[in-house]
Amino acid sequence: MTPASTEVDRKPAVTALRHKDLLGIVDLTPEEIALVLDTAEAMKEVGTRPIKKVPALRGKTVVNLFFEPSTRTRTSFEIAEKRLSADTLNIAIGTSSVVKGETLADTALNLEAMAPDMIVLRHSSSGACHLLSRICRSAIINAGDGMHEHPTQALLDAFTIRERKKQLAGLKVAIIGDLLHSRVLRSNIHLLTKMGAKVWVCGPPTLIPTDIRKFGVTPTSSVDEAVTDADVVMLLRIQLERMEGAYFPSLREYFRVFGMTESRLRRAKPDVMIMHPGPMNRGVEIASEVADGPYSVILDQVANGVAVRMAVLYLLAGGAEHEDAA
Amino acid sequence: MPVVMDADRISRTLARIAHEIVERNKGVDDLALVGVRTRGVPIAKRLARALKEITGHDVPTGALDITLYRDDLMRHAVGPQPQVRRTEIQFSIDNRKILLVDDVLYTGRTTRAALDALIDYGRPKGIQLIVLVDRGHRELPIKADYVGKNLPTSPDESVQVRLLEIDGQDEVVLQGGAA
Numbered sequence: 241m242t243p244a245s246t247e248v249d250r251k252p253a254v255t256a257l258r259h260k261d262l263l264g265i266v267d268l269t270p271e272e273i274a275l276v277l278d279t280a281e282a283m284k285e286v287g288t289r290p291i292k293k294v295p296a297l298r299g300k301t302v303v304n305l306f307f308e309p310s311t312r313t314r315t316s317f318e319i320a321e322k323r324l325s326a327d328t329l330n331i332a333i334g335t336s337s338v339v340k341g342e343t344l345a346d347t348a349l350n351l352e353a354m355a356p357d358m359i360v361l362r363h364s365s366s367g368a369c370h371l372l373s374r375i376c377r378s379a380i381i382n383a384g385d386g387m388h389e390h391p392t393q394a395l396l397d398a399f400t401i402r403e404r405k406k407q408l409a410g411l412k413v414a415i416i417g418d419l420l421h422s423r424v425l426r427s428n429i430h431l432l433t434k435m436g437a438k439v440w441v442c443g444p445p446t447l448i449p450t451d452i453r454k455f456g457v458t459p460t461s462s463v464d465e466a467v468t469d470a471d472v473v474m475l476l477r478i479q480l481e482r483m484e485g486a487y488f489p490s491l492r493e494y495f496r497v498f499g500m501t502e503s504r505l506r507r508a509k510p511d512v513m514i515m516h517p518g519p520m521n522r523g524v525e526i527a528s529e530v531a532d533g534p535y536s537v538i539l540d541q542v543a544n545g546v547a548v549r550m551a552v553l554y555l556l557a558g559g560a561e562h563e564d565a566a
Numbered sequence: 567m568p569v570v571m572d573a574d575r576i577s578r579t580l581a582r583i584a585h586e587i588v589e590r591n592k593g594v595d596d597l598a599l600v601g602v603r604t605r606g607v608p609i610a611k612r613l614a615r616a617l618k619e620i621t622g623h624d625v626p627t628g629a630l631d632i633t634l635y636r637d638d639l640m641r642h643a644v645g646p647q648p649q650v651r652r653t654e655i656q657f658s659i660d661n662r663k664i665l666l667v668d669d670v671l672y673t674g675r676t677t678r679a680a681l682d683a684l685i686d687y688g689r690p691k692g693i694q695l696i697v698l699v700d701r702g703h704r705e706l707p708i709k710a711d712y713v714g715k716n717l718p719t720s721p722d723e724s725v726q727v728r729l730l731e732i733d734g735q736d737e738v739v740l741q742g743g744a745a
Contacts, residue, residue: 557647
């Protein structure tokens with residue numbers, strides 16, 4: 241189009257994502273993160289219209305390839321794709337040839353032969369998205385790979401925090417739970433530290449990675465210390481399915497020492513936000529009174545996930561070339 | 567770099583268009599203004615103020631971002647996407663006459679996208695198009711209902727509308743071209 245008279249007003253720091261894929265937050269600059277969040281604000285408005293659909297991705301095909309169970313993330317991606325008018329197709333392990341022994345690479349190459357534009361991948365192996373990124377022409381979006389990253393979750397968390405607190409810089413964010421197995425934690429640490437937040441991480445000593453300080457966060461096993469004056473408290477799920485060893489004596493004991501209750505929360509700032517990426521284990525990492533309480537933004541996170549994924553899909557659909565759209 | 571409209575001229579032109587709106591619609595009863603981002607938005611707000619002065623009535627005003635409706639999205643094999651901004655229409659457009667406001671009418675493609683975007687918000691009684699400058703060279707069958715200034719141009723020229731709210735001053739300049 242040629243709106244000849246309109247220069248770009250108040251030029252933002254970056255106006256495009258110059259990446260083929262979204263594999264992790266680690267690859268994004270603070271300016272790119274801000275662009276995704278700004279774009280998501282515009283996308284959120286689309287969800288409030290009587291007709292919740294725009295023609296932006298018309299004719300694009302997106303494959304949602306999920307090798308692990310997921311309700312929120314898969315549904316959220318699918319709604320986001322449909323709101324952008326993309327053609328979507330969902331492949332879940334139970335119904336695919338993976339059960340017949342096909343490798344991830346072969347599955348991906350066969351899908352790729354049918355020329356999709358984007359593949360949204362969830363896989364239990366860390367690095368699965370990087371593998372596909374190397375062998376596929378399609379844009380790869382990481383929807384969670386093993387214990388590595390879950391970038392769209394961190395982006396929607398940041399969007400939800402920014403919506404309430406206006407900015408991320410300077411906030412104290414306490415992340416409490418299973419630090420060892422959490423890809424949500426890794427993506428959030430990258431994102432929050434890049435954006436200038438002060439991140440405290442808390443869990444049983446057996447679930448704190450030994451080298452976690454090098455990511456610029458403060459580890460502690462004292463919930464009270466982590467929660468004191470926190471602007472945001474984020475609970476992480478205890479991932480029993482990934483635990484092979486005995487990391488703590490029992491779920492009841494975990495709740496007694498680390499579970500987020502109203503009384504523990506009193507040490508936080510009066511306008512603290514309670515977040516959880518889901519699925520929640522009520523009575524393990526979070527008490528029901530907190531999950532359903534006035535500080536909880538857990539369902540806002542889910543709602544914002546659609547807008548953030550629309551932003552990511554839209555921004556990546558353009559491709560990575562360094563040239564300005566006409 | 568000839569200035570084709572200065573601040574006074576722009577202000578008189580918008581006052582004149584406001585009077586034309588009132589005359590043509592016999593008042594402002596079921597009207598609403600929708601500015602196309604970026605520079606259609608301040609123009610729409612100025613027209614709303616002028617209509618208030620003339621009639622004493624407030625006309626609801628909104629902002630429309632047409633990026634997601636552009637006809638050149640995804641047409642480049644690769645390349646960064648144009649930036650999306652927020653659409654803000656806080657009123658129902660159903661059964662209202664919508665005054666769509668843009669700064670420059672050129673190929674008509676922005677207007678086509680704006681019409682599609684608007685229709686997704688409801689079913690207006692009618693849509694009328696207001697532009698500050700019509701520079702010709704239409705590529706689609708689109709015509710403005712209110713024109714601030716008809717400005718004959720060649721395709722290699724560019725028309726820059728600068729507005730106080732965004733650019734710090736009011737003026738329309740013609741740039742480039744063989745002349």
